Amino acid sequence: MKLQLLSVVVLASLFLFPSVSARFFPNITSIPPWVSNITGAWDGFHKFAGCHSGQKVDGLSKLKKYFGRFGYIPDVSNFTDDYDDSLEAAIKTYQQNFNLNVTGELDSQTLQQLMRPRCGNADIVNGTSTMNSGKPSSFHTTAHFHTTAHYSFFPGQPSWPASNRDLTYAFYENLTDDEKSVFQRAFDRWAAVTTLTFTPASSFATADIKIGFFSGDHGDGESFDGVLGTLAHAFAPTAGLFHLDAAENWVVSGDISTSTVSTAVDLESVAVHEIGHLLGLGHSSVAGSIMYPTISAGTRRTELTNDDIQGIQKLYGSNPNYNGTPTVSAQESDTSQNSAAHNGGGSRWPFLVLLAAGFGFLYL
Ligand SMILES: [Zn+2]
Numbered sequence: 001m002k003l004q005l006l007s008v009v010v011l012a013s014l015f016l017f018p019s020v021s022a023r024f025f026p027n028i029t030s031i032p033p034w035v036s037n038i039t040g041a042w043d044g045f046h047k048f049a050g051c052h053s054g055q056k057v058d059g060l061s062k063l064k065k066y067f068g069r070f071g072y073i074p075d076v077s078n079f080t081d082d083y084d085d086s087l088e089a090a091i092k093t094y095q096q097n098f099n100l101n102v103t104g105e106l107d108s109q110t111l112q113q114l115m116r117p118r119c120g121n122a123d124i125v126n127g128t129s130t131m132n133s134g135k136p137s138s139f140h141t142t143a144h145f146h147t148t149a150h151y152s153f154f155p156g157q158p159s160w161p162a163s164n165r166d167l168t169y170a171f172y173e174n175l176t177d178d179e180k181s182v183f184q185r186a187f188d189r190w191a192a193v194t195t196l197t198f199t200p201a202s203s204f205a206t207a208d209i210k211i212g213f214f215s216g217d218h219g220d221g222e223s224f225d226g227v228l229g230t231l232a233h234a235f236a237p238t239a240g241l242f243h244l245d246a247a248e249n250w251v252v253s254g255d256i257s258t259s260t261v262s263t264a265v266d267l268e269s270v271a272v273h274e275i276g277h278l279l280g281l282g283h284s285s286v287a288g289s290i291m292y293p294t295i296s297a298g299t300r301r302t303e304l305t306n307d308d309i310q311g312i313q314k315l316y317g318s319n320p321n322y323n324g325t326p327t328v329s330a331q332e333s334d335t336s337q338n339s340a341a342h343n344g345g346g347s348r349w350p351f352l353v354l355l356a357a358g359f360g361f362l363y364l
């Protein structure tokens, strides 16, 4: 049934929601200066700084919708402007997932994190958190926190079957060779550590993975939102659907970190992340890992970390040529941040974790 439904989505996408020409820039010097003046989709969250439980704040319903979209508020039917218990609980869970102090308040660090552009895939799927907040309590209390894996899978752990590990991909629209090569490089990063291979498909219809750029509503219920906000999303195996927001200022090559354009997004960084989803990985709480949900504009993050590699090798095994030394290991700064955040979580933190473990995450 699920596959049939997805087939319908693919067909509907092709005919009712054709992919559109994306805004590509070959490098950062080709971006016109006026692009910097565009505001991001979630910039308006700034005004919620200092709001607290019990208040009614104009526009807070938008923040609740945000949390609903990413799985933090299960009841999506009651998005009011009230800073109520459901919003406070959502903020706490979010803070756990993103290694922030668990306060339930919209402090500046939390708001900054909320406004960062991110992947459109949810962090909590069907009530089950794939990130910190869904891990067992021992996960958090270990003295060697940073050595424990954070990687996650989709519910049910779907993966490509052993009979189909040589995957093919195709694009909805015509891309230049340079643009296509970004995706091949991104695929190659995953191929280097697993038994998977990725090659361009001989025909679009038979491709395992279909990649396209879309604007707004494009038929799968996950609308894109213009500049920044959500950048892309991808479906679990074996759907093979990889959608990118055509409204972004996609930079194809060069050192994006030197760009002064606040909305420039590195295409390869986003591609490496979304391919992780296409292969079966969920989001990780390890800041700096490929499967971390947010990426700031003007950032390049393309190297798989230990966490990403351990996760993908659990699904597909190791590439015989992989020598076991990723070029990027878990960042020390991230791990110390993790420890500090968890210590700073206060006495309620173990309680929440035990509650989650013991009662099937009902508090979510
Ligand atoms: Zn994602």
Ligand SMILES: [Zn+2]
Pocket (backbone or CB within 6 Å): 218, 220, 222, 233, 243
């Ligand atoms: Zn989509």
